Amino acid sequence: MAKQILVTGGLGFIGSHTVVELQNAGFDVVVIDDLSNTTLKVLDQIAEITGKKPSFEQIDLRIKQDVKNFFDKYQVDGIIHFAAFKAVGESMHKPLDYYENNLGALVYLLQEMRDRKLDNFIFSSSCTVYGQADELPITEKAPVKKAESVYGNTKQIGEEIIQDASKAHGINAIALRYFNPVGAHPSTKIGELPLGVPQNLIPFITQTAAGIREELSVFGDDYPTPDGTAVRDYIHVVDLAKAHIAALNRLIEKKNKESYEFFNVGTGKGSSVLEVINAFETANDVKLKYKIVDRRAGDITAAYADTTIANKELAWKTELGLQEALKSAWEWQLKQK
Numbered sequence: 001m002a003k004q005i006l007v008t009g010g011l012g013f014i015g016s017h018t019v020v021e022l023q024n025a026g027f028d029v030v031v032i033d034d035l036s037n038t039t040l041k042v043l044d045q046i047a048e049i050t051g052k053k054p055s056f057e058q059i060d061l062r063i064k065q066d067v068k069n070f071f072d073k074y075q076v077d078g079i080i081h082f083a084a085f086k087a088v089g090e091s092m093h094k095p096l097d098y099y100e101n102n103l104g105a106l107v108y109l110l111q112e113m114r115d116r117k118l119d120n121f122i123f124s125s126s127c128t129v130y131g132q133a134d135e136l137p138i139t140e141k142a143p144v145k146k147a148e149s150v151y152g153n154t155k156q157i158g159e160e161i162i163q164d165a166s167k168a169h170g171i172n173a174i175a176l177r178y179f180n181p182v183g184a185h186p187s188t189k190i191g192e193l194p195l196g197v198p199q200n201l202i203p204f205i206t207q208t209a210a211g212i213r214e215e216l217s218v219f220g221d222d223y224p225t226p227d228g229t230a231v232r233d234y235i236h237v238v239d240l241a242k243a244h245i246a247a248l249n250r251l252i253e254k255k256n257k258e259s260y261e262f263f264n265v266g267t268g269k270g271s272s273v274l275e276v277i278n279a280f281e282t283a284n285d286v287k288l289k290y291k292i293v294d295r296r297a298g299d300i301t302a303a304y305a306d307t308t309i310a311n312k313e314l315a316w317k318t319e320l321g322l323q324e325a326l327k328s329a330w331e332w333q334l335k336q337k
């Protein structure tokens with residue numbers, strides 16, 4: 001019988017792509033989403049891609065009793081936990097909402113796992129836990145630095161909560177520290193749906209190219225990088241989704257070396273903001289209007305992953321490049337009109 005996996009936040013950007021890859025890999029999927037940052041249409045879109053509609057429950061994971069009721073109803077063989085708030089700026093104005101949603105829900109899920117002796121937990125973490133690392137590329141040995149934002153802090157504390165629960169209750173868990181997820185599914189049926197004015201670079205670029213935004217602001221050209229603009233590791237969301245399947249299989253097949261592990265999930269290649277703009281223009285044959293402005297508060301100079309450990313331990317590597325990611329992001333944008 002196929003194993004059933006719970007995906008929380010399964011109708012969000014990374015969640016929906018992961019649900020598709022889980023179904024493609026033969027898993028049954030049950031999605032929990034509160035629809036706070038997505039729509040039910042994504043469920044149909046997933047079904048159009050895979051030919052199978054995942055089970056779905058609209059649940060707010062902050063309501064402990066609803067979490068309990070869910071596990072009374074469904075047997076699950078693993079949990080991939082995406083559901084969380086993720087806007088860095090907003091997190092500074094609404095710290096308690098972020099702690100409640102990102103950490104309260106996590107605790108309730110882990111309590112159910114403990115009480116029902118469930119295993120195999122995958123957590124959405126972020127390279128933000130490293131802050132500005134002293135050495136590049138960033139390995140898993142790089143120290144976790146004090147978080148710059150409440151959002152970043154919820155990822156750090158979340159990892160600690162899982163590590164403690166894993167040690168005390170024997171729950172096997174993997175945290176995946178994502179670099180910058182971008183792009184959309186090649187079917188263009190699912191992608192990123194930013195609410196309001198996008199804060200992240202790629203949706204801002206595609207909306208500018210589409211004429212929704214006047215002009216892209218490049219935040220700073222005086223960083224100590226080859227062209228002066230900040231460098232990030234942009235990973236295609238489909239590659240990122242596949243890393244979750246690899247991590248899940250590692251746990252199910254009991255190949256993990258520790259009960260709690262964490263891996264960097266990036267491409268290993270850094271790209272500057274200007275390189276991204278050029279790559280976008282080349283990949284899609286469109287011109288982007290942009291201007292250089294001051295640095296954005298809280299931004300770091302450069303971050304890109306050393307993927308050696310993830311490649312080896314997860315037997316996973318990225319298959320898609322920046323051009324493909326930017327092409328898919330643009331195709332997705334064109335479909336939104």
Ligand code: UD1
Nearest residue numbers: 088126128199200201204217218219230232273296298299
């Ligand atoms: C941001 C978050 C990070 C989070 C990630 C999720 C901050 C400080 N960090 O990462 O914690 O995990 O999103 O995807 O917010 N840029 C521009 N113009 C724009 C937008 C961005 O020049 O309009 C630049 C930024 O300065 C940065 C790069 O593009 O150098 C990428 O920015 P962004 O997509 O927001 O991601 P991060 O800041 O790396």
